[in-house]
Amino acid sequence: MKYGAHVTKMRWLFAIGHTGQFPEFKTLFATNKRTEAGVTHPRKIIIDTDPGQDDAVAILLAFASPELEVLGITTVAGNVPLDLTSRNARMICELAGRSDIAVHAGCDRPMRRELVTAEYVHGKSGLDGIALPDPVMPLAEGHAVDFLIETLRREPPGSVTLCPIGPLTNIATAFERAPDIAARVAEIVLMGGAYFEVGNVTPAAEFNIYVDPEAARIVFGSGAPLVVMPLDVTHKVLTNRARVEAFRSLGTKAGHAVASWTDFFERYDMAKYGSEGAPLHDPCTIAYLIRPDLFSGRHINVEIETEGRFTTGMTVADWWRVSGRAANAMFIGGVDADGFYTLLTERLARL
Ligand code: BDR
Ligand code: CA
Numbered sequence: 169m170k171y172g173a174h175v176t177k178m179r180w181l182f183a184i185g186h187t188g189q190f191p192e193f194k195t196l197f198a199t200n201k202r203t204e205a206g207v208t209h210p211r212k213i214i215i216d217t218d219p220g221q222d223d224a225v226a227i228l229l230a231f232a233s234p235e236l237e238v239l240g241i242t243t244v245a246g247n248v249p250l251d252l253t254s255r256n257a258r259m260i261c262e263l264a265g266r267s268d269i270a271v272h273a274g275c276d277r278p279m280r281r282e283l284v285t286a287e288y289v290h291g292k293s294g295l296d297g298i299a300l301p302d303p304v305m306p307l308a309e310g311h312a313v314d315f316l317i318e319t320l321r322r323e324p325p326g327s328v329t330l331c332p333i334g335p336l337t338n339i340a341t342a343f344e345r346a347p348d349i350a351a352r353v354a355e356i357v358l359m360g361g362a363y364f365e366v367g368n369v370t371p372a373a374e375f376n377i378y379v380d381p382e383a384a385r386i387v388f389g390s391g392a393p394l395v396v397m398p399l400d401v402t403h404k405v406l407t408n409r410a411r412v413e414a415f416r417s418l419g420t421k422a423g424h425a426v427a428s429w430t431d432f433f434e435r436y437d438m439a440k441y442g443s444e445g446a447p448l449h450d451p452c453t454i455a456y457l458i459r460p461d462l463f464s465g466r467h468i469n470v471e472i473e474t475e476g477r478f479t480t481g482m483t484v485a486d487w488w489r490v491s492g493r494a495a496n497a498m499f500i501g502g503v504d505a506d507g508f509y510t511l512l513t514e515r516l517a518r519l
Contacts, residue, residue, distance in 0.1 A: 208235075211237065211329055211354075212329065212354075213328070213329045213457065214238075214242060216244060216274070216316075216333065216334060217333050218244050220248075220333075221297060221432065221433040222333075222449045224425075224426075225512070228263075228422055228519060230331075230454045231266050232516060233515055235458050236457060239270075239328065240269065240270040241269055242273075242316060243272070245275060246376065247375075248292075249283065249285065250274070253334070255302075256293070256295045257271045258305050259302075261303075262301070262304065263425055271305070272308045272310055272315040275338050275341055278335060278379055279337055279341065279382045288436065297425075297428040297431060298424070316342040316349070320352045321352070326352065326353075326354045329355045330356045330357070331356075331457070332356065332358040332360070333376075333449075335384075336360070336380055337379075337380045337383045340383035340385075351391065351392070355392070355393045355394075356387065357395040357456055358387075358453065360396065360397075361377050361396055363485035363499070365399035368399060370480075371478070372481065373473075374398065377483055378481030381473065385474055388472050389496070393498075395497070396470065396483070396499050398499065401463065401465075401502065401503050402452050403447050404503050405447055405508050406443055407430045407445030407446050411509050412445070415430065418513070418516060420516070426516060451508075451512060458515075459511055464503075465498050465501050466501070467495045467497070468487055468489060469493035
């Protein structure tokens, strides 16, 4: 049965009090809030990001989706240094007419390592592809880590979902500084890791996890409900000419920007993998929040390698459940790619 179908079935079982038989699905119910009148409240999310063209598309998708309420954006050093990711995040907000969003700058380096960046993929600015005006909106006051802690303590437990789409430094620092907040998180839906696809930055590691493996280890060990979008799934949502032209032919600022970003971003992966286009990694997290039925995966144990000679940053995913270690993550592997692009294009048309 597809994961999305499980969600529907489990929601129903939950309603009649039978979830004890399916403990691995219990994390899914925290955020599906309906009032007695049957009105669904938007799900509150915080996007933790290092934009990046694919981060930008994820942020636009979230803005275009009434199912989601973006409480704030927290920036982290990753694809490019923090000053640029913080600048890019504000440019994306302004492109979408959302200068009301609080953008908090966070950690400028990994917890215990030197920063590794990826200008060779994303360009010098991190958002090469189209020239956007410098942002006018200021950064929000307060460090991203404080914003995460304060928001999770202020909002009702189980009501805020975190969407990390860069290295996990901000989230892990917040968990380390305020150990009470992990239990208040509804769900963490993150882009990072790989198993069958192995690495994109080393033979064993995916970029977001590789940049700050100590942070990833803290997050994966936090006990917070985790949904992981590894390369195994993101490499299945490849752009192609028709998909990019569909963005461009929206005839909007957002459509044009997304087409230009993906045109730029594609060249690296096409040369590296010989593929038809580029994976839109980060938007998978937001698409999952809107349409979980497009994705399928397994609830398994995932450990982070921090001391490997060749494998630092590897997500050791127990896909075949051979380790006996307790499951800590829903590790996604399958996606309806056409459904994903239809959703993305339809949503971008609303901006
Ligand atoms: C991840 O690394 C970054 O380059 C992308 O933005 C994405 O979050 C893919 O490995
Ligand atoms: Ca990213």
